[in-house]
Structures are given as structure tokens and as C-alpha cells.
Amino acid sequence: MFRPLLTLTGGLIATLAVTAAQAKPLSQEDLSVAEVLRDRALESSDAYSIVESLTVEVGPRRAGTEGDRRAVAWAQEKMKKLGFDRVYTEQIDVQRWHRGHAHAEVVAPFPQPLVVTSLGYSAPTPEGGLSAEIVEFSDVEALIKAPAKKVKGKIAFINKRMERARTGEGYGPAVQGRSRGMRAAAEKGAAALLLRSVGTDSDRFAHTGMMSIDGVENPVPALALSAPDANLLEAMLERGKPVEVKLDVHNERLADGPSFNVIGEITGREKPEEAMIIGAHLDSWDEGTGALDDGAGVAILMETARLIAELPQRPRRTLRVVLFGAEEIGLVGAKQYVDAHRGELDNIIAVSESDFGAGKIWRFDTRLPENKFDIADQMMQVLAPLGIERGNNQSSGGPDSSVFVAQGVPAFGLYQDGTDYFDYHHTPNDTLDKVDPGNLKQNVAAWVVMSFLAAEMEEDLGRVPTEN
Structure with missing residues (x-):
């Protein structure tokens, strides 16, 4: 349930214009410039050209891979061409992993193949694979509460469906199985974990994603099933016979290595040491080309900065675009950025992130x-x-932004319609054709308004309460 602070109608907008003029936190001149920027964004196709460039010239870019390195070089070059005043990188340390093949099949009582993908940083099976009976759980909590004797030596199957929602709010409950399931299965002596994909589609694509792996003494293979294949296993189990599945998985943990946050700035004319941070994440999973997650966000922010850089003068504060590295494996880039800049957090006026397609x-x-x-x-x-309405005052700004908000940095959140986002999320189907150019223009128009006004306003925004 959202608690709107304000819902704007035509008459109310006019009323606000009067009261806002009396308060004067933003000047009418700045609001007029924001309107011009908004309208220019609606006429430009440059954001689509940027995400097209990223997906075609770089493609998948999982943290610590060659694709990741190409993406870092691409981002620096693109920012320089777009007119950023300063472009630089900051190294981060990431855990690395090689994805090999992953095969699964039912061997009894109704032999047939299954469509699966390894969850991020999954362990391999023994040479030649493994076969075991599956035992079904409605969610990860049911697995955690189950006696170990029910799970030991078997393949735990978490069969939790994700609910579709415009806000994407079904993701939180469903993703618990992915993030916590392998740990729970390993602690109870399971042979492996099978997970109904965390997604809202009915396509025969499996959704990958990161798991909790730190401190797990005996990690087991962990695979996501496509939704139709989860349905298939469910129907087999309903027939009352034991269902045996064979898994053959080749993955490998690699030595830790470097990745980078890529940072571009439009330098403030009066308070360059103060910054409005707008972020996206540069890395992606390796199944698709990362067009929605998060190539679109990268493009939206680059185009936002380009439009502001073309103004006759720079905004009062610095506009800092941070393309975070290794978001997909645990917000690594954002966490290391905050750790490295703790003494400068009071100079960050606010933070926001585009990471929802x-x-x-x-x-x-x-x-x-x-x-x-x-x-x-x-x-x-x-x-x-x-076509944007006023929401609530509970925003974290986005996944990476939440790390800043936890330190008291204010946040803005521009929330996209995510009705179909989790149809494609972390699948081979996350490709450029899912990006609508018209919607992308509307995104840039909103981002350029918010970003410019935050960087230009005379007042600061203070600090917000931190969680203890």
C-alpha cells in the first residue's frame, strides 16, 4: 500500500505554482529550464542509440569477465564523446566465476529433458553428474523448517511462484528462494537445489541470478528451472510416484579479480565539491545482452547528462553519473564506493538510480x-x-542507491512500469528488442528534470534518518 504525499490534478498544479513561488526553493527560471530540457528529451533518440551501442558492441558483461572489461572501456569512451567534463574509474574487487554447461533431465518415472540454468556462482556436480529424487517445498521457509532427514541426499525443489505487479513487489518474496535456498539445502545435506525461476513469464527460459554463498562450507549445485518445467515437475509429483532427476553441471570458481565503477561528471559552476549522484549498473548477467538490466539505465543517465551539458552554463552543483560495477553479485561497486568516500558523503546532496528496465x-x-x-x-x-504521479517518501532510490540512503543521503525515485520486466529479467530474452524507444524518451525526460533541478537548486536537502 502506497501512501501518496500528493496527487496532482490540473487545478492543484496551478495552486502549487503559487505556493511554490512563495516558498522559492526552486526559481521559476530553473523550472522553465527544466521544461525545456524535458521537451528536448522527448525529441531525442540518442538514448536508444546508446543502449543499442552497448548491447551490440559489448553484449553480456558479467562482473570480472572479458565482457565486463570491454564495457568499462566502452563507457569511458562514450562519456568522453558525450561531453562529460571529467571521466574516470575506481577499481573494485570482485569474486569471479566461470559458467560451464548445465543439463537436467527427468530419468524416472517419465523421462524427458528440463530447461535449466545455473544460478550465479553455483557449484558443479561430480564428474559424470548426479541423480537423485526430488523433494518439493512451497518456499524457502518450508525448506529451512524441514527435518534434515527429509532432504539429505535428495534434490530440494523450491516451487514458489512470483506474482506479477506493476511495481515489481512480487520479486521480494520470490527471490528469497534464490538468495537463501542453496545455503539451506547445503546445510541439510541435499545433493542439489532446483528452483522455480524468479520471474513472471511462461516462456521456456530459465532465470539466473545471485545466491548467498559466503561462508557456505559445502556448496551444492543450484539451478533455476523455467516456469513450464517447474509446472512439469509439479504435475509429475501430483501423480504420487517418486521423481528422479539427473543433473550435469560444470562451473568453476576463479580467483578474485578487478572490476571498476565508471564515473562521469558535469562539473558544478558554484559548488563543484557538492554532487547529485545518478546511478545505474554497468554489469549484467551473461545469458542475454543486458538491454533492460541495466543497459537502458546506463543509456538514460548518459543522455540525461548530455542534455544538461549542452546548456549555456553548468548547473550549480556537480552532476555525477556513476555506473556501478558488480551490482548483480551483491551491490559490490556501490558498497565499495561508499566505503572509499565516507568522508565525502555529506557533499552528496541526493542519490537516485535507474535499474528497472x-x-x-x-x-x-x-x-x-x-x-x-x-x-x-x-x-x-x-x-x-x-504522466507521472506523486508517490511516497519511502524511496531507497534503487538497489545501489540504498547503500547511500543507509548512510543518511536523501533519495529520489523515478519508478517505471515493471508489469513485464520480470518476464525477461536475467534470461537470454533480455535483448534490445524489448526496449521501446518512445518509453525510453519519456524516461530521459523525467530524469533530466529531476537531475537538473536537484543539481541547480540553491538549498540543500539535509540528511535522512539512518537505519540502526
Whole structure:
């Protein structure tokens, strides 16, 4: 349940214009510039050209791989061509892993193949594979509560369906099986883990993703099943006979290695030491080309910065675009960025992130002190014509941004329609054809309004409460 701070109608927008002019946190001149930027964004196809370039010229870019290294070089070159004042990298340390093949098949009582993919950093099977009976659990909590004798030597099968929602709110409950399932299976002596893919599609694609692996003494192979194949196993089990599955998985943990956060700045004209950070993550999983997750976010932010850089003067503060590395394996780039810059966090006026595909933005959330709500209300004057409504004051800004918010940095959240996002998320189907150019323009229009006004305003936004 969302608790809207304000829902704007035509009459209310006019009323806000008067009250906002009295409060003057943002000048009418700045609001007019934001309107111009918004309208320019709606006419430009450059963001689509950027995500097309990333997916074609780089492709998959899992952290610590050759694709990741190509992406870092691509991002630096692209930022320089787009007119950023400063472009640089900061090294981060990442765990590395090689994905080999993953095969699964039912061997009894109804032999047939299954479509699976290894979850990130999964262990291999013994040479020649393994065969075992499967035991089904409704969710990871049921597996955790199960007696070890029920699981030992068997393949634990977590059969939790994800609910479709515009907000993507079904992801949190479903992803627990992926993040915690292998650990629970290993602790109970299971031979392996099978997981209904964390997704909302009915396609025969399996969804990969990261698991909790640190400190697991005896990791076991962990695979995601496509939704139709999870349905198939469910139907077989309903017939009352033991179901035996064979797995053959070749993966390998590698030595830790480097990756990078790539950072580009439009330097502030008056307060260059202060920054509005807008982020996306540069890495992707290796099954698709990472067009939605998070190539679209990378393109949206690069185009946002390009439009602001073309203004006659720089904004008052620095606009800093951070393309975080290794987000997919645990927000590694964001965590290491905050650790490296703890003494400078008070100079970050706010943070926000684009990491939910390329659907049309429909809601504007914040995480601000209450005495700063009028600034968000003024931003809404320029955002509302894009079909965006006011949301709540509970935003984390995005996955990577949440690391900053935990340290008291305010946040803005521009939330996209994610109704079909988890149809493609972490699958081979995450490709450029899923990106709608018109929706991408609307995204840039919203981002350029929020980013410019945050960087340009005279006041700062204070700090927000941190979690203890």
C-alpha cells in the first residue's frame, strides 16, 4: 500500500505554482529550464542509440569477465564523446566465476529433458553428474523448517511462484528462494537445489541470478528451472510416484579479480565539491545482452547528462553519473564506493538510480526530510505532464542507491512500469528488442528534470534518518 504525499490534478498544479513561488526553493527560471530540457528529451533518440551501442558492441558483461572489461572501456569512451567534463574509474574487487554447461533431465518415472540454468556462482556436480529424487517445498521457509532427514541426499525443489505487479513487489518474496535456498539445502545435506525461476513469464527460459554463498562450507549445485518445467515437475509429483532427476553441471570458481565503477561528471559552476549522484549498473548477467538490466539505465543517465551539458552554463552543483560495477553479485561497486568516500558523503546532496528496465515512468517517490517536500512538489509541476504521479517518501532510490540512503543521503525515485520486466529479467530474452524507444524518451525526460533541478537548486536537502 502506497501512501501518496500528493496527487496532482490540473487545478492543484496551478495552486502549487503559487505556493511554490512563495516558498522559492526552486526559481521559476530553473523550472522553465527544466521544461525545456524535458521537451528536448522527448525529441531525442540518442538514448536508444546508446543502449543499442552497448548491447551490440559489448553484449553480456558479467562482473570480472572479458565482457565486463570491454564495457568499462566502452563507457569511458562514450562519456568522453558525450561531453562529460571529467571521466574516470575506481577499481573494485570482485569474486569471479566461470559458467560451464548445465543439463537436467527427468530419468524416472517419465523421462524427458528440463530447461535449466545455473544460478550465479553455483557449484558443479561430480564428474559424470548426479541423480537423485526430488523433494518439493512451497518456499524457502518450508525448506529451512524441514527435518534434515527429509532432504539429505535428495534434490530440494523450491516451487514458489512470483506474482506479477506493476511495481515489481512480487520479486521480494520470490527471490528469497534464490538468495537463501542453496545455503539451506547445503546445510541439510541435499545433493542439489532446483528452483522455480524468479520471474513472471511462461516462456521456456530459465532465470539466473545471485545466491548467498559466503561462508557456505559445502556448496551444492543450484539451478533455476523455467516456469513450464517447474509446472512439469509439479504435475509429475501430483501423480504420487517418486521423481528422479539427473543433473550435469560444470562451473568453476576463479580467483578474485578487478572490476571498476565508471564515473562521469558535469562539473558544478558554484559548488563543484557538492554532487547529485545518478546511478545505474554497468554489469549484467551473461545469458542475454543486458538491454533492460541495466543497459537502458546506463543509456538514460548518459543522455540525461548530455542534455544538461549542452546548456549555456553548468548547473550549480556537480552532476555525477556513476555506473556501478558488480551490482548483480551483491551491490559490490556501490558498497565499495561508499566505503572509499565516507568522508565525502555529506557533499552528496541526493542519490537516485535507474535499474528497472525501460518501461514508462509512472511514479515519483522521495526520501527527504519533511521540511523539503516543497522541492519535490515543485519538481512535480514539470514531471506531471509526462504522466507521472506523486508517490511516497519511502524511496531507497534503487538497489545501489540504498547503500547511500543507509548512510543518511536523501533519495529520489523515478519508478517505471515493471508489469513485464520480470518476464525477461536475467534470461537470454533480455535483448534490445524489448526496449521501446518512445518509453525510453519519456524516461530521459523525467530524469533530466529531476537531475537538473536537484543539481541547480540553491538549498540543500539535509540528511535522512539512518537505519540502526
